[in-house]
Amino acid sequence: MARFNSDIPTKGGFSFDLCQRNEMLLKKGVQLPSFRKTGTTIVGLVFQDGVILGADTRATEGPIVADKNCEKIHYMAPNIYCCGAGTAADTEAVTDMVSSQLQLHRYATGRESRVITALTLLKSHLFSYQGHVSAALVLGGVDVTGPHLHTVYPHGSTDTLPFATMGSGSLAAMAVFESNFKEGLTRDEGIKLVSEAICSGIFNDLGSGSNVDVCVITKGHTEYLRNHLLPNPRTYVSSRGYSFVKGHTEVLTTKITPLKSKALTTEVDAMEE
Amino acid sequence: MDLDLNAPHSMGTTIIGVTYDGGVVLGADSRTSTGMYVANRASDKITQLTDNVYICRSGSAADSQVISDYVRYFLHQHTIQLGQPATVKVAANLVRLLSYQNKNMLQMGVIIGGWDKYEGGQIFSVPLGGTILKQPFAIGGSGSSYLYGFFDQAWKEGMSKDEAEKLVVKAVSLAIARDGASGGVVRTVIINADGVTKNFYSGDSLPLWHEELEPQNSLLDILSSSSPEPMST
Numbered sequence: 114m115a116r117f118n119s120d121i122p123t124k125g126g127f128s129f130d131l132c133q134r135n136e137m138l139l140k141k142g143v144q145l146p147s148f149r150k151t152g153t154t155i156v157g158l159v160f161q162d163g164v165i166l167g168a169d170t171r172a173t174e175g176p177i178v179a180d181k182n183c184e185k186i187h188y189m190a191p192n193i194y195c196c197g198a199g200t201a202a203d204t205e206a207v208t209d210m211v212s213s214q215l216q217l218h219r220y221a222t223g224r225e226s227r228v229i230t231a232l233t234l235l236k237s238h239l240f241s242y243q244g245h246v247s248a249a250l251v252l253g254g255v256d257v258t259g260p261h262l263h264t265v266y267p268h269g270s271t272d273t274l275p276f277a278t279m280g281s282g283s284l285a286a287m288a289v290f291e292s293n294f295k296e297g298l299t300r301d302e303g304i305k306l307v308s309e310a311i312c313s314g315i316f317n318d319l320g321s322g323s324n325v326d327v328c329v330i331t332k333g334h335t336e337y338l339r340n341h342l343l344p345n346p347r348t349y350v351s352s353r354g355y356s357f358v359k360g361h362t363e364v365l366t367t368k369i370t371p372l373k374s375k376a377l378t379t380e381v382d383a384m385e386e
Numbered sequence: 387m388d389l390d391l392n393a394p395h396s397m398g399t400t401i402i403g404v405t406y407d408g409g410v411v412l413g414a415d416s417r418t419s420t421g422m423y424v425a426n427r428a429s430d431k432i433t434q435l436t437d438n439v440y441i442c443r444s445g446s447a448a449d450s451q452v453i454s455d456y457v458r459y460f461l462h463q464h465t466i467q468l469g470q471p472a473t474v475k476v477a478a479n480l481v482r483l484l485s486y487q488n489k490n491m492l493q494m495g496v497i498i499g500g501w502d503k504y505e506g507g508q509i510f511s512v513p514l515g516g517t518i519l520k521q522p523f524a525i526g527g528s529g530s531s532y533l534y535g536f537f538d539q540a541w542k543e544g545m546s547k548d549e550a551e552k553l554v555v556k557a558v559s560l561a562i563a564r565d566g567a568s569g570g571v572v573r574t575v576i577i578n579a580d581g582v583t584k585n586f587y588s589g590d591s592l593p594l595w596h597e598e599l600e601p602q603n604s605l606l607d608i609l610s611s612s613s614p615e616p617m618s619t
Contacts, residue, residue: 270447
């Protein structure tokens, strides 16, 4: 390839080398692989002792359910958790990255992380990518300044709210919240309301489904209730289940090939420093 | 119209800044929309830059939040270096510089208002593109289209603090009545020599304007009551 000049140093940024090939493939009729999105219903609310986050567990790849029981409530810090909607890879990557940054910050400051720190790190990262990192997040936690709940949008804008919903099922969940939310809920009332809102998303939104995950964050203590509710169990036509006894399937031909095991022994020197 | 929940967050908005004898009154609605869905019905669009300067934000929520954060940071450093509170003119010009130099990438229109000991209450408007305009009053956002005529008629020099605040609340509620992208509550911030006062007017305390319906408890009440007069040409 006489065109390629090895003197030019590789610069950062997007590499457009494969664009022509992709265009050619598109013309031939090969479809681009679709992104795995978390269709999603994610919610958060502030109750009397702290914050409760909730999420469904369905991950979709176009019309197919790619993961029936994925985890959408991501760990950020012992006192901060983050629900993620949008492209699964983006939410996973951005929450992991900010979680690491928070840990380094904890080592440097010697203090518990604050929710607003996580918020600023997330919003500056997402803003600098101008919405191309498709991560819509519900960030919640309790720190020395009290309980906090924020929503972060892919373009980098944030809102601070007492209750919030995001994702394709956000309208269904918000309807439940707007009807039943009040200030100063107890822990059980809060968990019940969050579960109701997620169930509303699961049953009314095609992009959300399977189970309900809940995370309760209070001062000094966090409870991650994985699969708190399982309203979509696997059902079988026969209640006795199925047994596949030998003799059910007709054998047409049998061929047995013995695999000879070869063991080679060679003299080797012991490892030395 | 399909609900596009991935649309960038924008603040349809009505924002107003008005000077009065002794200070300024800033006002805004509280609706943040994502396409046709109201993402936040109680947002606070009047953000603090310093103790004595506030900014009303409209346009892209992300862009205006990030610019406000940068300007707050620069003003904080400037205050430390200067040894006294920053002036409203400096704050407005910092916003203008960022807005003008990044005009290709930003989509926001803002109104900066505050009080300083040199010039008193001042209002600066920094619309799309990064112009800076010092004005006795300024309006911005999608709802402002409905207020140009109103202000031409109702604005006068030398109002008192209460007159100015009443004017702002009336104006925002008029814009909310006509603009789909504005709604929620009316927030006002009054800045003068004595400090900052923040007020909140909930949706149901605002007056209803021409042909807006009274909220009804039951459909049966609406059906049994006489129908409203049809609009005449």
